[in-house]
Amino acid sequence: MTEPEIVRTNDAGQLAQSAASRLAKLIVSAEVEEREFHLVLTGGGVGIRTLAALRDEAKASGMKWSHVHLWWGDERFLPEGDPERNETQACEALVNDIDIPSHQVHPMPSSDGTDNHDAVRGATNYSAALSVAARGNGPVPEFDVCLLGLGPDAHVASLFPGLPGVHEDEAAVVAVHDSPKPPPTRISLTLQAIGAARQVWVLASGESKAEAVRLGLSGASVDRAPVAGARGSERTVFWVDEEAASKL
Numbered sequence: 394m395t396e397p398e399i400v401r402t403n404d405a406g407q408l409a410q411s412a413a414s415r416l417a418k419l420i421v422s423a424e425v426e427e428r429e430f431h432l433v434l435t436g437g438g439v440g441i442r443t444l445a446a447l448r449d450e451a452k453a454s455g456m457k458w459s460h461v462h463l464w465w466g467d468e469r470f471l472p473e474g475d476p477e478r479n480e481t482q483a484c485e486a487l488v489n490d491i492d493i494p495s496h497q498v499h500p501m502p503s504s505d506g507t508d509n510h511d512a513v514r515g516a517t518n519y520s521a522a523l524s525v526a527a528r529g530n531g532p533v534p535e536f537d538v539c540l541l542g543l544g545p546d547a548h549v550a551s552l553f554p555g556l557p558g559v560h561e562d563e564a565a566v567v568a569v570h571d572s573p574k575p576p577p578t579r580i581s582l583t584l585q586a587i588g589a590a591r592q593v594w595v596l597a598s599g600e601s602k603a604e605a606v607r608l609g610l611s612g613a614s615v616d617r618a619p620v621a622g623a624r625g626s627e628r629t630v631f632w633v634d635e636e637a638a639s640k641l
């Protein structure tokens with residue numbers, strides 16, 4: 394587990410812009426090195442703003458997407474196209490506007506898809522897709538960057554304090570029931586899968602996140618603060634604005 398670094402910004406807009414710029418540089422570097430780039434997307438206000446900033450940066454620079462795979466860290470288990478799905482929001486902010494091969498975009502299952510309203514089956518199928526992409530090198534690909542929004546309760550992806558998903562140490566993907574934040578049924582990467590990322594970036598903006606940021610950086614238990622277990626193999630970066638950093 395890597396020791397987290399903290400990047401401080403003035404506000405959510407600057408946070409999104411800075412994170413998107415660094416992300417764009419990494420995506421371009423992978424293209425120059427002729428390797429795939431696996432990016433895990435997040436939902437949430439500042440997460441989606443970061444994707445919109447990345448879209449603007451991509452349009453301005455003409456960067457390529459043919460080597461990029463997009464995955465999701467979690468999903469609200471709702472019908473396809475539902476405006477509350479992280480996928481729908483990410484598509485509006487970024488995916489619909491970039492030239493990426495459709496088979497390299499890997500949304501999590503929807504509640505009206507082939508999984509027949511069964512989030513457990515949806516989680517199993519997403520695990521299988523990750524395993525195929527890993528080509529025998531572990532249960533999931535080595536994600537280059539995993540973006541994670543942060544909840545005021547210190548949740549990341551859909552791993553909420555006190556729910557069993559936080560302690561899952563075998564599966565890469567879990568179904569989450571009885572989420573305290575609606576909707577109640579979700580699908581989420583586990584901390585173990587998140588830990589396969591070379592870089593984990595936690596994006597936190599606003600005063601309501603200040604305590605969660607403090608807990609995430611102060612050795613709290615993952616049961617109390619799931620973000621405390623979100624660490625990349627090479628780097629962990631907490632992108633925080635002034636308000637989110639106010640308890641550090």
Ligand SMILES: O=C(O)[C@H](O)[C@@H](O)[C@H](O)[C@H](O)COP(=O)(O)O
Pocket residue numbers: 435436437438439440467468469479541542543544545548549550551574575
């Ligand atoms: O599935 C969800 O409900 C969201 O994706 C959630 O996990 C979000 O990322 C955080 O709560 C931060 O959200 P904000 O940035 O909007 O505060």
